[in-house]
Amino acid sequence: xxxxxxxxxxxxxxxxxxxxxxxxxxxxxxxxxxxxxxxxxxxxxxxxxxxxxxxxxxxxxxxxxxxxxxxxxxxxxxxxxxxxxxxxxxxxxxxxxxxxxxxxxxxxxxxxxxxxxxxxxxxxxxxxxxxxxxxxxxxxxxxxxxxxxxxxxxxxxxxxxxxxxxxxxxxxxxxxxxxxxxxxxxxxxxxxxxxxxxxxxxxxxxxxxxxxxxxxxxxxxxxxxxxxxxxxxxxxxxxxxxxxxxxxxxxxxxxxxxxxxxxxxxxxxxxxxxxxxxxxxxxxxxxxxxxxxxxxxxxxxxxxxxxxxxxxxxxxxxxxxxxxxxxxxxxxxx
Amino acid sequence: xxxxxxxxxxxxxxxxxxxxxxxxxxxxxxxxxxxxxxxxxxxxxxxxxxxxxxxxxxxxxxxxxxxxxxxxxxxxxxxxxxxxxxxxxxxxxxxxxxxxxxxxxxxxxxxxxxxxxxxxxxxxxxxxxxxxxxxxxxxxxxxxxxxxxxxxxxxxxxxxxxxxxxxxxxxxxxxxxxxxxxxxxxxxxxxxxxxxxxxxxxxxxxxxxxxxxxxxxxxxxxxxxxxxxxxxxxxxxxxxxxxxxxxxxxxxxxxxxxxxxxxxxxxxxxxxxxxxxxxxxxxxxxxxxxxxxxxxxxxxxxxxxxxxxxxxxxxxxxxxxxxxxxxxxxxxxx
DNA sequence: CTGAAAGCGCTTACAG
DNA sequence: CTGAAAGCGCTTACAG
Numbered sequence: 107x108x109x110x111x112x113x114x115x116x117x118x119x120x121x122x123x124x125x126x127x128x129x130x131x132x133x134x135x136x137x138x139x140x141x142x143x144x145x146x147x148x149x150x151x152x153x154x155x156x157x158x159x160x161x162x163x164x165x166x167x168x169x170x171x172x173x174x175x176x177x178x179x180x181x182x183x184x185x186x187x188x189x190x191x192x193x194x195x196x197x198x199x200x201x202x203x204x205x206x207x208x209x210x211x212x213x214x215x216x217x218x219x220x221x222x223x224x225x226x227x228x229x230x231x232x233x234x235x236x237x238x239x240x241x242x243x244x245x246x247x248x249x250x251x252x253x254x255x256x257x258x259x260x261x262x263x264x265x266x267x268x269x270x271x272x273x274x275x276x277x278x279x280x281x282x283x284x285x286x287x288x289x290x291x292x293x294x295x296x297x298x299x300x301x302x303x304x305x306x307x308x309x310x311x312x313x314x315x316x317x318x319x320x321x322x323x324x325x326x327x328x329x330x331x332x333x334x335x336x337x338x339x340x341x342x343x344x345x346x347x348x349x350x351x352x353x354x355x356x357x358x359x360x361x362x363x364x365x366x367x368x369x370x371x372x373x374x375x376x377x378x379x380x381x382x383x384x385x386x387x388x389x390x391x392x393x394x395x396x397x398x399x400x401x402x403x404x405x406x407x408x409x410x411x412x413x414x415x416x417x418x419x420x421x422x423x424x425x426x427x428x429x430x431x432x433x434x435x436x437x438x439x440x
Numbered sequence: 441x442x443x444x445x446x447x448x449x450x451x452x453x454x455x456x457x458x459x460x461x462x463x464x465x466x467x468x469x470x471x472x473x474x475x476x477x478x479x480x481x482x483x484x485x486x487x488x489x490x491x492x493x494x495x496x497x498x499x500x501x502x503x504x505x506x507x508x509x510x511x512x513x514x515x516x517x518x519x520x521x522x523x524x525x526x527x528x529x530x531x532x533x534x535x536x537x538x539x540x541x542x543x544x545x546x547x548x549x550x551x552x553x554x555x556x557x558x559x560x561x562x563x564x565x566x567x568x569x570x571x572x573x574x575x576x577x578x579x580x581x582x583x584x585x586x587x588x589x590x591x592x593x594x595x596x597x598x599x600x601x602x603x604x605x606x607x608x609x610x611x612x613x614x615x616x617x618x619x620x621x622x623x624x625x626x627x628x629x630x631x632x633x634x635x636x637x638x639x640x641x642x643x644x645x646x647x648x649x650x651x652x653x654x655x656x657x658x659x660x661x662x663x664x665x666x667x668x669x670x671x672x673x674x675x676x677x678x679x680x681x682x683x684x685x686x687x688x689x690x691x692x693x694x695x696x697x698x699x700x701x702x703x704x705x706x707x708x709x710x711x712x713x714x715x716x717x718x719x720x721x722x723x724x725x726x727x728x729x730x731x732x733x734x735x736x737x738x739x740x741x742x743x744x745x746x747x748x749x750x751x752x753x754x755x756x757x758x759x760x761x762x763x764x765x766x767x768x769x770x771x772x773x774x
Numbered sequence: 775c776t777g778a779a780a781g782c783g784c785t786t787a788c789a790g
Numbered sequence: 791c792t793g794a795a796a797g798c799g800c801t802t803a804c805a806g
Contacts, residue, residue: 108579110783121793126785134791151577156554157494158783162798166491168534168555177520177735179513179718186511189537198551200502200532203523217532220490221502243485245442329722358722365724384513385719388663388692390699401511444799455777460801468775492799496782776806783798790792 109150118146187404271305282439283348332359348376372437391434443484452480521738605639616773666693682710706771725768
């Protein structure tokens with residue numbers, strides 16, 4: 107079918123070893139044979155077989171990426187960053203959608219192992235003990251993005267969730283709000299749930315506001331959850347003037363619900379989100395939110411992973427800066 | 441490092457050929473040896489090396505997917521469908537972000553060839569002659585999704601863009617609108633630009649409305665483009681009561697712009713989008729739009745590709761049904 | 775039912 | 791500077 111290294115060796119009148127040398131820029135051939143080889147390569151439109159190469163090199167130049175949901179706006183942006191950095195370094199990325207399912211995740215880990223990927227990026231979500239064991243057995247580098255773990259050997263790239271939530275709440279307070287509520291994730295979510303709630307409460311406390319009186323509802327990080335939580339909140343605590351939604355989808359849900367209920371944002375209700383997804387700029391008024399540099403996180407995670415693969419040196423975890431993006435959904439109160 | 445087939449053969453006291461047979465469910469071994477082999481496999485936690493297998497089988501169980509932008513909501517949903525179908529059939533998917541760049545696309549094609557992927561899905565965008573040639577040289581199955589081409593050997597999976605645009609416009613007319621504008625893609629875009637504009641005009645004509653008087657602006661399929669086009673439209677043709685935006689992002693842009701200008705949607709201006717992205721339900725009022733079954737398109741494209749890979753039989757192109765999703769952005773006019 | 779051997783398409787000591 | 795040969799981890803006729 108396609109030409110192999112043997113074909114070019116024959117056409118160039120040299121051995122396959124020599125062809126391999128010139129193709130890989132290894133020392134040991136004359137300029138003349140180099141030209142002969144390159145001509146043969148061109149004539150046959152030869153392309154090396156990366157599978158054969160991978161078998162001997164024990165490197166596939168491929169990394170696996172596990173997402174709870176590839177199609178979410180959140181994951182897509184991270185994926186974009188990963189893909190970009192990987193491709194620049196000559197790596198391919200195979201995507202895996204775990205659907206937050208343990209069985210499926212384990213299955214993927216097995217497939218990635220069989221396919222001999224050089225490394226794995228695990229995104230947003232808890233790295234279960236079971237996964238960690240499988241990963242250990244694979245004995246390849248792993249890096250976490252938008253999550254972290256208790257395992258010292260696995261570096262992560264994320265934002266400081268506690269501080270980011272703190273800053274969101276402090277921003278609201280600085281704008282004059284006193285009756286503030288939060289719509290977050292599940293309290294038992296140790297990555298994106300609990301730390302943000304704690305950060306929110308800490309900001310309240312630091313500013314002399316009773317942290318336990320502030321309503322904190324669970325919006326499950328999704329739009330529908332944000333809508334439901336907002337509806338309940340507005341019914342139960344109509345005195346609230348501002349809400350911190352710990353995810354942009356939920357924040358948009360709050361805005362939609364407010365609009366449906368005839369409550370003006372930001373005049374009557376201020377909203378600050380979290381993530382800074384692209385859709386934060388697509389609503390009206392545009393959403394004020396605390397930005398995570400998602401694409402950058404993906405890029406950095408991939409860079410760390412590849413560095414680890416190629417140098418064998420351990421990589422440090424990294425906390426990336428967040429930033430509140432002031433847009434149109436927070437008003438100033440006197 | 442990891443155990444190989446040799447290790448299990450030795451431990452089980454059989455030849456590697458026999459191990460291979462039991463692992464691949466091929467005929468030719470006794471129940472007793474099967475058990476011995478499986479025990480050895482379990483003890484060594486043996487996992488076959490897919491790279492070695494791929495080298496001899498000439499199959500990698502991997503497909504490549506090319507997107508103009510992996511992180512767009514549009515692409516993500518298609519990717520989700522592809523990934524799902526692929527994983528069910530035991531295939532992995534490597535994602536490539538072409539950024540609509542010719543050089544980059546060619547580079548990816550080369551990488552995918554070197555990595556010996558079994559097939560390729562090319563999404564949304566024109567399949568240039570140059571790409572087609574590269575694909576031919578690879579001699580592997582290709583399927584198009586959300587686009588089509590003039591090449592008879594490449595099946596596609598898409599919606600009928602002309603008809604979908606026609607239906608969007610006809611829906612507006614049925615709701616009593618007479619002064620209708622369109623915000624579409626570039627007129628020279630033969631896939632998603634021109635056909636939708638033609639469908640829009642055809643609907644106008646069929647309903648006795650002068651098709652050439654209707655404003656048609658270019659919003660480049662992006663939010664910002666939708667905003668700009670809407671602003672211009674509202675200034676130049678304030679008599680318009682409804683707009684068909686041939687992409688949800690642009691439709692959301694129209695809604696945002698209208699809101700900013702104090703124009704009520706749908707009371708003063710009706711808007712119908714195209715795609716039915718998740719964000720269509722996340723704005724207020726929720727966006728009426730003509731739905732493309734994106735995930736389903738991805739799923740079907742992957743299914744076709746895999747069928748082609750495994751059976752060698754050609755696959756037919758498929759036009760999937762679209763559907764107008766009535767939500768809150770179109771009012772009825774008398 | 776089972777094994778020895780060739781071969782997939784490369785890379786890499788080793789020898790000259 | 792160059793080639794013959796072994797080997798990466800599998801599968802698959804072929805022979806018994």
